[in-house]
Amino acid sequence: MGITIKDVAKQAGVAASTVSRVISNNPRISEATKKRVRKAMKDLGYHPNIHARSLANKSTQAIGVVLPSSDKALQNPFFPEVLRGISGIAHEQDYSIYISTGITEEEIYEGVKRMVHGNRVDGVVLLYSRVNDRLHDYLIENNFPFVVIGKPYHQIDAITHIDNDNITAAKTITNYLIDLGHERIGFIGGDRDLVVTLDRMQGYHLALEEANLPVKEEYHIHEEFLKSGGQEAVHKLMSLTEPPTGVVIVDDLMAFGVITMLDEFGLKVPDDISIVSFNNIYLSQLTMPPLTTVDIHIYELGVQATKCLIEKVKNKLEPAKRIIVPYTIIERNSAVDKK
CATH class of the missing domain: 3.40.50.2300 (Response regulator)
Known part of the structure; x- marks a missing residue:
């Protein structure tokens, strides 16, 4: 016969109802009691029947x-x-x-x-x-x-x-490039149907407007949040008569694609073009050079x-x-x- 709630209760020195409450993580049970009951469950090898409990609670868990x-x-x-x-x-x-x-x-x-x-x-x-x-x-x-x-x-x-606060974050990271002396600043975002893209683009615009820098539609590129999206964006920006010297990119994976494609164009980051990005994923430290980025946690x-x-x-x-x-x-x- 398998281990039951009663066995756990006896081992932990509590009532069976207390074991049930610990299993459902009832906030009224003290942490000390929860630890004692969970230890008894572990020692005895007891595993709650989640399916049965879900049916009783009308919950899928x-x-x-x-x-x-x-x-x-x-x-x-x-x-x-x-x-x-x-x-x-x-x-x-x-x-x-x-x-x-x-x-x-x-x-x-x-x-x-x-x-x-x-x-x-x-x-x-x-x-x-x-x-x-x-x-x-x-x-x-x-x-x-x-x-x-x-x-x-x-x-x-x-x-x-x-x-x-994506609007403020994008404004801050755009100002980072402005403070470094960049006046021609591009924006590489995802789908315009995504609210995160709209918010970060708004922050980018606010920074440019407050610095009295032009907002150029041809500097706005929208692709998928993938490495390939960043690569496609570079083709479009570098085909311009006067490409940007700095770019705000809304995603680190796209930024990775930007760096690799710029290299194919014979351009180096940051010597020829500066970029900043978002997310601080593990790749941001592994790119050459490592990315300045917004850690959104x-x-x-x-x-x-x-x-x-x-x-x-x-x-x-x-x-x-x-x-x-x-x-x-x-x-x-x-x-x-x-x-």
């Missing part, structure tokens, strides 16, 4: 994670890192993770509908925010718990979201998103909130003084 496109998103180190933050909290709280596998927007939308109507998850984390995203409307209409990593385009006060975005979602799952009346994760400018060697 799972959260859905929605990527912008499953075939390309995981090529960018941002997403594995934010998933690491999500999985850490999910593990602590005994939740499993159900990752969307859609490639097109329609597939993603249908996948979320299956999550909701199939009772596959208790709530959803959206890892991106698009302009006029019908996923937001659908989840709100169905009163289904969800949080967004990024800033919602509409109903910002009604949707819990975890974000950086990706792991913490995942942590905070999961904590907020589990709060909403446990209490659907939990009010919407906005959590801003601070950013840090990491200075390395990809930009030089042009004065």
Whole structure:
């Protein structure tokens, strides 16, 4: 016969009901008692029947994670890192993770509908925010718990979201190039349908305008958040009669593509062109030269998103909130003084 809750209770010197409360992570149980019960569970080799508990609680003990496109998103180190933050909290709280596998927007939308109507998850984390995203409307209409990593385009006060102050961060990193004496500054962003691109582009514009520098449409390039996207952007910028001397890039993986393609053009960073970027992924330290970048603390975005979602799952009346994760400018060697 297998180990039961009663066996654990006897080993830990508590009531069986206390063991059940520890398994469900009841906040009313002291940390000392939780540690004693968990030690007894480990010593006895007891594993809770999550499926049975989920049925009793009318809960799946799972959260859905929605990527912008499953075939390309995981090529960018941002997403594995934010998933690491999500999985850490999910593990602590005994939740499993159900990752969307859609490639097109329609597939993603249908996948979320299956999550909701199939009772596959208790709530959803959206890892991106698009302009006029019908996923937001659908989840709100169905009163289904969800949080967004990024800033919602509409109903910002009604949707819990975890974000950086991307406008200020982009303005700050653009000013970094301006302070180095750069006057011709380009911008390489992702899809204009992504709110993060719009916010960072707005910050870039604000910095140029305050410095009385021209905002040139031909200096705006939009590609996918991939190495290939950065490479394509270089082709476009370097074909200009007067290319920029500095570039703000909204993603480190794109910046890696920029550096490799500039090298093919016979141009060196930062001697011929200075670049600054966002995210501070591991690649940013491995490029030649290492990137000056904005550390947006990706792991913490995942942590905070999961904590907020589990709060909403446990209490659907939990009010919407906005959590801003601070950013840090990491200075390395990809930009030089042009004065």
